[in-house]
Amino acid sequence: MERNTIQSKPRNRKGVALLSVLAIVGVTGILAFQLTQTQGITISHVQLTKNDDQLLAYSWSIEELVNFRLYGDWLEGDQRPLDNREEEWASDKVDFEILDSEVHLQVLDQNAYFNVNALAAETVDEALLKGFFELTRFLYLDYDVAPKWKDWVDADISGEINGAEDYVYSTWPTPFRTPNQMAMDISEAQIFNTFDKEQMKKFREKVVVLPVSELKLNINTVDEDVLEMLLLAVDSRFDASYLLDQERNWVDLEELTTRYPDLGLIQPYLSVTSDFFVMKATIIDEDRGRVDLTSSFYRNPQSGEVTVYKRDYGQFHKWWIEDQEELALSR
Incomplete structure (x- = not known):
């Protein structure tokens, strides 16, 4: 009996070693899986942030375009001392191209x-x-x-x-x-x-x-x-x-x-002139997503300085097409 007991000790040690190795492999596998998952989430987050930043930059460029048009309209005040919807500031056209994106723009006179x-x-x-x-x-x-x-x-x-x-x-x-x-x-x-x-x-x-x-x-x-x-x-x-x-x-x-x-x-x-305007812009990109921006402008009637006094990314703009012109469903 004593001989059998002595001979079984190496076998027990081998069993413990095997279990330890299996435990280490299991823990390593779990850690590797968690690291892979975390890395995937981080990559997705970075990509989403990058896409959002890109869309925001596009929307700000459209806002700057409207700002430029409003100031340019004021500079022409001596030749045309009025504001109506036939002027360039009211145009829904964007003078630059945003690749692979659908762009909608509407500028309204708040003094209406x-x-x-x-x-x-x-x-x-x-x-x-x-x-x-x-x-x-x-x-x-x-x-x-x-x-x-x-x-x-x-x-x-x-x-x-x-x-x-x-x-x-x-x-x-x-x-x-x-x-x-x-x-x-x-x-x-x-x-x-x-x-x-x-x-x-x-x-x-x-x-x-x-x-x-x-x-x-x-x-x-x-x-x-x-x-x-x-x-x-x-x-x-x-x-x-x-x-x-x-x-x-x-x-x-x-x-x-x-x-x-x-x-x-x-x-x-x-x-016969206006001081307050609002811009509604939507940029839709199949890969990057969508952004809707509503910007409120004040144009100083004395200096022509244009100020954005409010931005709103919470409004969802609806657009429809009539006679090939893009219009907002509601103001």
Whole structure:
């Protein structure tokens, strides 16, 4: 018995050694697999980052192109002291090629729409508030949208008729306070209004939020419904479509109001040039992916300096083709 025990010890050692080798091989295999997986993820991450950076660079180049066009348009102001959609800044053409990519571009004049931050001015003309009310009614929105928006942005804490201030919102299940300052984005309307998707779409099509507390409508680009509702607010029945269906290249407001006296009632809100613009650009590359950029521009009317004061990569732009021209589905 003792001899058998002594002879079995080398066999036990061999078994332990074999198990150790197998364990080392197994651990090495697991480590190799993990390293391979980590390396693959790292490579994919680097490739994705590279693609995103490339698309972002493309979008910035388009933004710079629009910036250049807006400044160039200002330089030609002596020869053409107006802004309309026939000028180069409004072109949807890109002057350079982005290889293997589909590019969409649209530039819109923000002074063609109703700036709701005009209701944040120290003194708000009654016609201005009534014009906004008529516009919301035209869009089939709730009757209290206009007074609520004024209470949202004006400095005082006294509520308008059918409006709401802190004393109302503080009783809501999730209470909040009115900022009593200019809004930053049109989406703020959804905080104190129960807009559905279609209502918000209509609201965005006629209303903008600009970083100034004034209403300036470019008669050469103004939206027909916005102009008609403002005229309705001053008890005018002037048919805006008659004016807007003509070629719009007005350079003198005095001449305009002399020919169409009703426009003199809202002349303080009219202009023939624009200061604010928005660019919508989409770049689609089958290999790199897609990027959508919305850039808001301010052009100083005195110096012509163009500033990008807001960028938004969160909006998904929809495009469709009609008569071989690429247009945005919605503003």
